[in-house]
Amino acid sequence: MDFFVGIKGKDFVMVCSDTSASHSIINIKQDEDKIVPIDDHKVFCIAGEAGDRVNFSEYIIANVKLYALRNDTELNTKSVANYTRGELATALRSSPYHCNLMLAGYDKETGPALYWLDYLATLNKVNTGGTGYGSYFTLSLFDKMWHPELTVDEAVAMIDAGIAEVKKRLVVAPPHYMIKVIDKDGVRVLKTV
Amino acid sequence: MAESQYSFSLTTFSPSGKLVQIEYALNAVAAGATSLGISATDGVVIATEKKLPSALVDETTVQKIMTITPSIGVVYSGMGPDFRVLVRRARKTAQTYYQTYKEHIPVAQLVRETAAVMQEFTQTGGVRPFGVSLMMAGYDDNGPQLYQIDPSGSYFAWKASAIGKNMTNAKAFLEKRYSDEVGIEDAVHTALLTLKEGFEGQLSGSNIEVGVVGPNRSFKVLTEAEVNDYLQEVE
Numbered sequence A: 001m002d003f004f005v006g007i008k009g010k011d012f013v014m015v016c017s018d019t020s021a022s023h024s025i026i027n028i029k030q031d032e033d034k035i036v037p038i039d040d041h042k043v044f045c046i047a048g049e050a051g052d053r054v055n056f057s058e059y060i061i062a063n064v065k066l067y068a069l070r071n072d073t074e075l076n077t078k079s080v081a082n083y084t085r086g087e088l089a090t091a092l093r094s095s096p097y098h099c100n101l102m103l104a105g106y107d108k109e110t111g112p113a114l115y116w117l118d119y120l121a122t123l124n125k126v127n128t129g130g131t132g133y134g135s136y137f138t139l140s141l142f143d144k145m146w147h148p149e150l151t152v153d154e155a156v157a158m159i160d161a162g163i164a165e166v167k168k169r170l171v172v173a174p175p176h177y178m179i180k181v182i183d184k185d186g187v188r189v190l191k192t193v
Numbered sequence B: 001m002a003e004s005q006y007s008f009s010l011t012t013f014s015p016s017g018k019l020v021q022i023e024y025a026l027n028a029v030a031a032g033a034t035s036l037g038i039s040a041t042d043g044v045v046i047a048t049e050k051k052l053p054s055a056l057v058d059e060t061t062v063q064k065i066m067t068i069t070p071s072i073g074v075v076y077s078g079m080g081p082d083f084r085v086l087v088r089r090a091r092k093t094a095q096t097y098y099q100t101y102k103e104h105i106p107v108a109q110l111v112r113e114t115a116a117v118m119q120e121f122t123q124t125g126g127v128r129p130f131g132v133s134l135m136m137a138g139y140d141d142n143g144p145q146l147y148q149i150d151p152s153g154s155y156f157a158w159k160a161s162a163i164g165k166n167m168t169n170a171k172a173f174l175e176k177r178y179s180d181e182v183g184i185e186d187a188v189h190t191a192l193l194t195l196k197e198g199f200e201g202q203l204s205g206s207n208i209e210v211g212v213v214g215p216n217r218s219f220k221v222l223t224e225a226e227v228n229d230y231l232q233e234v235e
Helices: A050-071 A077-092 A132-145 A152-169 B020-030 B080-101 B107-120 B167-177 B184-198 B224-234
Strands: A004-008 A013-018 A021-023 A026-029 A035-039 A042-048 A099-107 A111-117 A123-125 A128-131 A177-183 A186-192 B035-040 B043-049 B066-069 B072-078 B132-140 B143-149 B155-157 B160-163 B208-213
Touching: A004 A042, A004 A099, A004 A111, A004 A132, A004 A152, A013 A042, A013 A099, A013 A111, A013 A152, A035 A050, A042 A050, A042 A177, A050 A077, A050 A099, A077 A099, A077 A111, A077 A123, A077 B080, A099 A128, A099 A177, A111 A128, A128 A132, A132 A152, A152 A177, A152 A186, B020 B072, B020 B132, B035 B072, B035 B132, B035 B143, B035 B167, B035 B184, B043 B072, B043 B132, B043 B143, B043 B184, B066 B080, B072 B080, B072 B208, B080 B107, B080 B132, B107 B132, B107 B143, B107 B155, B132 B160, B132 B208, B143 B160, B160 B167, B167 B184, B184 B208, B184 B224, B208 B224
Parallel strands: none
Antiparallel strands: A004 A013, A004 A128, A013 A177, A021 A026, A035 A042, A042 A099, A099 A111, A111 A123, A177 A186, B035 B043, B035 B160, B043 B208, B066 B072, B072 B132, B132 B143, B143 B155
């Protein structure tokens, strides 16, 4: 089961995902990067049905790129989030995409943003979010530790605490994780656990 | 002459490389009432003559300047019914954009989409080009903008321009009076003076229409009273 969490800080967004790719009971690889870049300052964390994840993310990324080429300007995080939700909604009553996802981005004008979407085309702007079993153990922990002026170090501490909790309490906890941060300088890998 | 032998079908080029139906559409525009637009440092103003066929027409029901989005307005010269169709399409385009991105469509993109519609009607069988040129004015993240869209589907961004009956004189007048530092208030005055140049009779709030958008990004058609106030300042 995929583990994704996201935390919005003062001037950055941090996302963490596990790095295992599995099919039923077999681990195919332990170093899969599941945090997919949409452009320089936005990423998707998509969990769910294997084919749908890749198909859907590639579709959105291609359309975002097309917009940028056509109009010589990039979409901001809010627009991409609403566009993605619209696509999920349109497909919902014919051939739904079975994915739960988070969109994390940094815009020059409005700063960091984190959105949580699910396969029913729910869209919420959040300060902390997560998908999968992992989120059940981490969200209340984050509620206690989050505050609006969060720094990068505090956010890393939150994620470390969350991972520790998951490893302690989840029977099928993933062994390895990757943490990325998005700020005015773009997307970069902060650390791997 | 040979040109007229090719004037029946829109989709056939004439020997000189023209699409004669588009030329004729431009004639329809040039026969229409004068409209103009001026882009200022902090906004855009568009204005038109409201020439009614008879004194018996209820002029309060005639509206030539239309709002497409809260930040974008448009005026035309040419055939009124064609204008209504384009306004309908442009409004729908703008709302579709909003529904997709939950943000208002940038002016340049709306202009491009509307121009694409007009171009379609120059390359499709069984239709004729629109007999209007549009002046689209809006304010978005790229500031105040003014665009002209022709029946051919070509569009131009202007600092100031005029279309319709008196356009050559009006454009000459604007060229002399325009400066890059002009603000909205001055732009409205200049617009009124330009309309006055070619107007037969006395300008008043009931025979012209003026639309303005400023840094508040809210496009408004001025009321008759507001227009009369500006006219008094200009006299």
